[in-house]
Amino acid sequence: MGRDNSNFYNQGSMGKGGRNKVKNSLNADPQPTVVRNQIDPETKTYFSEIANLFESSEIELEERSVICSNALEEAKGKEFELATDYIISHTMQGLLEGSDVDHLCGFLRSCAELFPMIATDRCGSHVAETALKSVATFVQENDYYSLIEDTLNSVCQGIAANPIDMMCNQHGSHVLRTLLCLCGGVRLDSPEFHGVKSSSALANRLNLQASRVGGSDSVHIHQGFPGLLKDIVSAMLKHTREDSRSILVDQCSSLVLQVCLNTALKLLAGDNEELLHVIPVLLGCKNQNLIEGNLIDKTIARDIVKLMKEPAFSRLMEVILEVAPECLYEELFMKLFRNSLFELSSDKCGNFVVQALISYTRDEEQVKLIWKELGPKCKDLLEMGCSGVIASFVAASQRLQTHGLECCQALADAVRVGSDESPRYIIPRILFLENYFRCEDKSSWEWPNVSKMHVMGSLILQAVFKFPSDFIEPYIKSLTCMETEQILKVAKDAGGARVLEAFLDSDISAKHKRRVISKLKGHFGELAKNPSGCFTVEKCFTVSNLSLREAIASDLATVQQALEHSKAKQSLYLLRKLDIDGYAKRPDLWRSKQESRQATYDEFYAAFGKTEDATTHSRKRKKREEIVDHLPSEEHAKDVDSKGGKRVKKHKEKVESASDGPPKTPFLSEEMQGKKRKGKTGQLKAWK
Template structure:
């Protein structure tokens, strides 16, 4: 026993909290705070029996009806099917032990204990748990103290505690109190892994725990508490953060953004990330042995919501390991691996069962991850044997349609798109009427990613919302309000609804459409540019509608058509900028406008500058649009905008790819002329030189360069101490910078295509080069008499120095 001293505080008051069993709904997950607990996951004291409590955490989620029957919740009869297990009887802790750990808690949680003494006290207290680990870890009060001890002890006492309770670890992990203790221990392991000397000790301890888990993994996987602990253990073995939402659960918005090509795949991000120290062999052992030991219960694991989450995490962590995935995935879909050969993993009986089980909520989520990580050979077999000729039937189901979305999002080649189009190409209207707009959105995104059937997708979508004898003006409004339009009985009399929120998936579909080449989306361009000014303003105030307008302004449409839409928002830019989402729309409108429209936008923002600067987004927007610069010197502001846009236009006309030339021309001052490239370059250079040389007077040049709103500031060494030398150096520097920027831009042409942000940075450098070019021409055009005077002064100074030497 550890000596505490006379200042030990009395026994802490019992903490009471409650847990609602019915709160554990399908697909719900639990995130822990720094103490390993969540307010919505508090534990409720059970009062069934004296001297012990029975853990009922594995009870099926159902409601008892007065007549004695059981009324199931939303889940199917298989959703929460669990393997029968012996209930764990929690023993009561004796009063002396409870008092001791209460005193320990008062000392350890106090502020007067330094770190070194705290570690010793925590280690000594953990030694007193020998033989009582499961009773103490599953006690509601003492489990809090154990968490504190595990956080404060050294790695040797931590490993000693976990080894001592390794045989009871599954029971501790499945307990509502013990699961928090197990989570805290795993987090402490992750912290100690930063020390290379402790890795072997931790690996041995984790190996003992994994060997105990695989004895009966189904109980732990299907338990709501054990599922979370097991996922954290898998993450620890991989070397990723234990509280990573990417592996525990994934937000639906993140998955949707990946499927519609709005963000890169998580697999690519995870492969590029630098992982912490992990144990890959232990991860493969735990995953494979869990499935081998649970082979006879695979049907239960497929449809149980908690085991589904464990299997999803394991698949995501093994992404890229094809050998392991080729062994695991066939087992998960119910295939016999004894007769499996490459190209023939899926049996006929498994195909039939798979098609029906995919309509279960838990397995549909699991199947989405399987399609995401499956090696190409297995994906092709799944596509051919399971999904082909069944895509529309599966899309019609409320769970199966998400599996189809995952299938479309991970189609590997144009051959897959051909088969997909045969089944779904003529069913766009049927899918939208059934509320399966996500399938349509995924199909359009897949066509864009694979550059296949893009025009056909756009035509099919337009035909689904607009008949052939109708003008295309109603296409965009109807897609923005998909539910309102398709639920309308008389669609011919449908009008823009007032005060109705725009359809989220409809706005995402339009965003995907406006990313396609302009020659494919002419009806959509006609529709959005024909909208009334009031409707455009109402759409810009809606979060989904604003993203659609921004997508159009970033599309390949001509600058003239974009400015036609921007003009309809005149008089409302000040109001839009006050909204956080509207500020992005204002910025896009500014980029797509010419100088006169830009001036109108900045004038409206200047009127609300005081109020706008107090908002979260206001200072950033005011700085990007250089509203202060416009307020001080409007003429110089307009000159900067004109020179910047001309330089951007020249740069992209020279180095831009064919795809992004048209997409960038809309943000330039001048319209593109149908002339040859050399003639265009000469003409643009003359315009840049003429505009900048006339505006940049000797007294104005330095102000123009040093203005805070300019693109770049020219800084040369020795400028302050030796102004004449810096000026001469600046002339040479400008000449070399012009050639150097051109060479660098040519060398980085391929890299620029992949990174638009880098392209804009290079374009900004080109704008800076243009300004330097103007200064060079200005200096070159100085009168000859001034140059001769300078030479005479130099000659006079040299003569005087020679006279002094002779004297």
């Protein structure tokens, strides 16, 4: 049975009026009407028998491949009808998944002219995407590269005649993005190329990981087809050139259209020559060639600023700022954003564009200009709920090592009622940022009875604790003054726990760190049962002296059985890492091992020092990992303890009194932290 009883193919999903409006505004050539022929009974029976055969699972792999190839031969000339049939389309997907590359390419070449119509159908879109994904599995084999390139060229030519139907269709746009990814040589399921903002995008903006779209080897899986990519992008631009800005804010097409354009821009990242041609077209600039200082004239600059307050165009502008070549970024900064930063930051869509602008700043001078406009407005931005702008500036300040002190001071002043108010309220108010600024009488604000802390507030604090300690003295005082109950609530919250970890990872003195850790005595077992708390307990153990480590182990020993029965991966890891079973059975031997380890660490740092740049840090981290592999076994530690352990005895007093000494860089958990925590975004760049 067919999907419907109509003999005519009704293309698109936006509605007739919406599609006509898009086509008229783009001056697109009308797509010819295609008659959808009925599938004859004999063909239906044939494909039904194949479907039953596949479901039976009684055929061998080689036999299945032959059946798939024969069935695709039978489908020649009928691809459009079969792919858009509600039932047979599922069988077609199975055939394409099991076919060899020759028949796959034959199928695509045969339906190349009708490919856009198949792709914009609810059922056909799945068939089209399956065909592209199946072809992608053969791209890395050099013997098939030319065959696949010729096939994709035929498909691209079929789309290039009028790509608007695919770009503005909810089904077709997804197929088009898959084709773009295939031509760009990236993973077809990469979320950042399909309009999905992953957690890594936020991590990149907040300087939590050093990677940019187009520059990650993990995303690129083959050389792709750069020539075809440029051709199809040119075809997309050809049909949006006439009135690109108005169509990008059109309610009927803006969402899917801008996602396709975003994907194209991200795939072109690094190709400055092509980007210098594409971006001006999208911005509606009349001058197609980049002439320094003359790309954007005053007549259109204000119009673009207004468009950045539109949902679709603002998303497109974020990507433009991300991939723009340096010369173009500089002109966009000076002509569009300068003297308009606060206006855009105050807008619900424009503030995301400003976040992108700040995240991709190129030099200190740009940060200076941004600070001049937004620095005095820090409190206003937080009151309006635009905390993302502040978080982005903190990250940019760290990355370019400028305006760090001013930024920290402005943020602290923004959450204080008066300059003479105690700094103890700074951390709590940022953790509950939205709750605090909703309070009418801010001087009487108290710790709220809410279950979750403010996400962006916790991200800001994580960034703040990456600054040098002399920049963040009010924040240190605020955290160390917090009561035990409050510290415990922070540690139990997912965002709050990461703030504590950032505090413990910072260059703040060990005395302040252990002052906070000591407040959690008696609660480490409770924290270990919490999904986020396990990481905090591990971090506390790493930076503690021997007496605090023993207190942590004692707390965990009381809940050891409960943690083992929970079978939580991180809880079991924590028990093994801290050797809680060894502590419970032989505390003296456990203590001896800890002393011996600490002695080894002290010798290491005495030999290699503590001041290091990024390259030296990487080299020493490998050295530390080698030392871990050669740490004393239980038998050796027992032998050292029985013979008096001169080296252990020598360092015992140093370990016990280390609470007032300089912090010791953790090396056992630093690497494992990023690997074990699901969704861990990484670490901020160290301040040189």
